[in-house]
Amino acid sequence: MYLFSEIASIMEGEVRHESDALISRLVFDTRLLVEPEGTLFFALKSDHKDGHSYIVNAYDKGVRHFVVNRSFIIPRELEDACFISVDDTLHALQILGKSHRQKFSIPVLAITGSNGKTIVKEWLSQALSFKEKITRSPRSYNSQIGVPLSLWQLNEHSTLGIFEAGISRPGEMESLSELIRPTMGLITNIGMAHQEYFVSVEQKIDEKLKLFETCDTIFLSSDNVALYNRCRELYKGKRLLSWGRLTGADLQLTDSEAAAEGILKLRWQNKDLEIAIPFKDAISVENMLSVILFMLHTGCSEEQIKAQVMKIQPVAMRMEQKEGIEGSLIIND
Template identity: 50%
Template sequence: MGELETLRGIASVLEVSCPFEFQDVFIRELAIDSRKVVMSAQSLFFAISGDRHDGHNFIEPLYEKGVRAFVVNNDYAASDKLDDAFFIRVENPLVALQTVAAAKRAQFNYPLIGVTGSNGKTIIKEWLYQLLSSNYNIVRSPKSYNSQVGVPLSVWRMKSENNLAIIEAGISMPGEMVKLEGIIRPTIGIFTNLGQAHDENFTDGNQKAREKLDLFQNVDTLIYCKDYLIIQEELNQYPFASKPKFFS
């Protein structure tokens, strides 16, 4: 068990103090959905506010199920009956989740394959897993966990016993991939294709291609299909930190 898997370690990453009685609590599960909490005593719930739901509304029901550790907004007012719970107060629980995941990623040096594209991310990830699992101990994104919350939950699954990770990343708006790259930090990239998904949120296909390429700004190797002319065009002028090896 690493330091980061304790409440003391997580609180330290988020620059929050941790009371003595909570410092050695082992956190096995990061949770954002109250319906999917399995290991209550070893769960840390991030109360993320979205367009449809506010995670803070589920804190008391989760407390009744045995959860005692929560990441909440600074202004969250806990009721008196939650007096034995630990609240990590932050400006933005989503950013806190991403920060914790990035710290977890930084613990490991084994190769990580990052997969993005308009279609085929999950299929490629699962195909690679089937091909490589006999030779590698692989950790991979569950299902299609590729969003701003799905990626951190995927990266949290990385363990020292693994020697390869395959993580998929998807975006729907400009500026999102830069955040995901900072969490995933892939060493090998796969750009599956460029389709019409979320076109309404980008000025054109070139902008969308550039945004997706942000996942690969620090990779050593990039695999893509040069039949997609926009991808090839944007690759030719993308400011990689260090020019990767290309395979197409």
């Protein structure tokens, strides 16, 4: 928790109405309000919505502390509320997230990729829960807004941070890298998502790999030869650990047919492993390889891995389809 005045100082904002309140929660959406006491509302502005339009709504729900743009005129009915005025509310949120991250010297894993970021993050969190106190991105909080909100969750009990970083355009990853300052990085894959904003797949690879500038170790698939070779070229001084089906992968899947039955036959450091997993589809197998590789790197034994991966539960994702009553179909949106 931070004092309201301390947060103003970190963001170099102007306090309009003093407060000695302790702030423990950051919110930018009134629909996410749970407990207004100790909440700081950021009035974020996008191309489609202006958070300043929801300040009165947040106030009516009990919030009394706000971060606003300097041009915002405080309505008379909100004169008992407390405000921090800044040049840019999103930038102020990022400054606060970055400052909070810098207080922690624990290992931090950053995950990027076109698909699978949330699943790998959640599976790692489940698999490593027996030995780590993990702070991770809520849901798919991987954007310019979501990352600082995720970093805010770090606390004195955290022993490992796992955070997603998602981009849709060139020039976005550098700021996320500066916020997260990861010690380890993992890239799930490179696909065609958001390709319309990039002139080539190579440009997208370079943009995503910017996330790993502060990393000591990077986890990736060696089956994606273009990605692997580019990462090796850019980061000659870093340790690359790979998973894949091709000879030369640090963690090699040696039997694809067995994998389709939920049995991973693997080769790791000249030793054969056989690990049963609760999934059989190809995408889940790929994601599980990255999870197992990370677990091996962190010192988990074969027995621990076997026990933990069988406990992993599916991750409910957006657009997940479920059967409803009377033959209806429910879509998680």
